[in-house]
Amino acid sequence: MSTCHFALFDLQPAFVLDLEQLAVRYRELARETHPDRFADAPAREQRQALERAAQLNDAYQTLKSPSRRALYLLGLRGDTLPLEATVQDPEFLLRQMMLREELEELQDSADLAGVAAFKRRLKAAQAELEGDFAACWDQPGERERAERLMRRMQFLDKLAFEVRELEERLDD
């Protein structure tokens, strides 16, 4: 079975991470495992290096993204959660719908300054969610709330992706 992503980086499972330090450690580990190191080695070692490097990349991508890190942490602490799930969170969904409408209006008016302001608000909202999640994810009895926060993070990720697509369209 594969090693825990956190253990791979010599870390204890935690939500708050120093991303700079994680990046430094990633590069160190990548140096050791990258297939370039084994360009001359027998095929079997090359294949192992490939698998190790792929696992390291996967771990790094997971830990780097707050929402993926949150999903992974909850999986470590309890049942593995599906990547996506139907969410019962009406209040949040309503806010999401309003944000999306706002985004559509920005597209219709091709308002670049408005998009930039929207992005700043989105970043602030993401930071707030991350703070809330960090405070509760490993508290007994808070599991349900932590899951809800994690799903909200995923929503905001998707929204951020849509903002990027909007920027792309406005670039035409």
Place this chain on the structure above:
Amino acid sequence: MALLQIAEPGLSPQPHQRRLAVGIDLGTTNSLVAAVRSGRTAPLPDASGRVILPSAVRYLADDIEVGHAAVAAAASDPFNSIISVKRLMGRGLADVKQLGQQLPYRFVGGDSQMPFIDTVQGAKSPVEVSADILRVLRQRAEATLGGELVGAVITVPAYFDDAQRQATKDAARLAGLNVLRLLNEPTAAAVAYGLDKGAEGVIAVYDLGGGTFDISILRLSRGVFEVMATGGDSALGGDDFDHAIAGWIIAQAGLSADLDPGTQRRLLQSACAAKEALSNAESVTVSHGEWSGELTRAQFDALIEPMIARSLKSCRRAVRDAGIELDEVEAVVMVGGSTRVPRVRAAVGELFGRTPLTNIDPDEVVAIGAAIQADTLAGNKQGEELLLLDVIPLSLGLETMGGLMEKVIARNTTIPVARGQDFTTYKDGQTAMMIHVLQGERELVSDCRSLARFELRGIPPMVAGAAKIRVTFQVDADGLLNVAARELGSGVEASIQVKPSYGLSDEEIARMLQDSFAHAGDDKYARALREQQVEAERLLEAVQAALAVDGERLLDADERIAIDHEMQELRERAAGSDTAAIEQQVRRLSQVTDAFAARRMNDSVKTALSGRRLNEIEE
């Protein structure tokens, strides 16, 4: 010193034997080979001292010309002189129909879907044409470095898809090259700049070559190059600038757009010359036949503005993909001959708000970076830490119900990467499943590139949805894909090394390998060259030794100057790869030193004979 570089392995006075490896920039218009020698990285010149080999191949009835000669013949013999073949690499017949309007070749089909070009030597695939270019570079490298190569790093545009990468690897194999790594061109450029300057931070590499445009956003940190995002356009380049000017000439001169291939070539050559002149001049006189006219830089800038705008759009997208803002880019590296165009430099400078770096020759920078990486991969740099973390340029996925593409690995994911996705059967008792591997960013299968199809058979019959089939994608450090499918309950397995739909069929590869045996003569040529170089070295050493002993005593000043001159000439020729030229100079040096040798001979005979009687030496 020239003498050390031409020593045969084994005869080398250096105790430590380097493993010879080179970097090759296989470009649309030009190709180069570079190597690290005595700690310096530089492109390797041909016998005439030229480092650039035009990526042009001309097929004659019983000969193959590669490079300048083939370019020169392009106008007079357009069907047999193949240029810009890189644009056809890994493409299907349907793809080239569109390009075919710009390229005057006669295409024919083969066993595979790959387009073949009809030449006087028969049908040639783009892979074979590329292999002929690579073979010349390999021979140049082996002759210059004096030994067999352990391998080469070959650069490809970051935007090349799996089929195009596989085609490049096939070409190398045909040319007898061991590929240490396919390296993305922008990454190679960053390597060339990064090591020279010890830079840290985020850099953008803007690479506008003859036929392709690439933009890469990289993070440099303590010897690690991490690709954050890549983008570009595999059908945008300096050739398009030429076509724009040619179109302008056609309009101005009132020519019919329906030109014969020879005229088309001449027109493009004048267009290219005008473009190059406009890098330094404010205007240039263009003539075609009877017609002649004045093209100003401002007019030229206007002609190419749409293409530059397209490239800038790709830049903005790559910056977004990297998750950063434009002002976070700390340096912009310019690569590719087309970045000599002043308007291109200015536009890129404006976008990023800083003057782009242009101090390494934009034609050489990629080959230099590849050579540095080749040297590392060949194991010559134990201590030196250099690592490249590359990404896949396009998303990879599978066809699912309804003709939709399900992404398994998103674009700009760091490689190597392995990822699995679970699927299930949709009919009761279903025992087989078709796996259709796709590449692209679009939702519909029909808008993506089909890479491969294979079938997983022998699934035990179950009710629909009960079987669990895990499909695993694995992309190696070259960006090449392996796909495996496994039914988890029964352990039934099927896998495929993705053979792109536009790759070569096995029969075609077999035929080409046969053909390459027919080129064994080329390898003999390389050996003849090395033998001649060894001969040159032997002679130079002998003359040097004789000069040290008797030079002062037996030669006057003029004779000495003449000998020194011819020795210098031989050293220079021996460093090149023109066998005949070296042989000729060996003879000339022998002739010039004949009198000196005769005098030494007489002298030693006299010494030996003095005090002996005639009958003692007659035998």
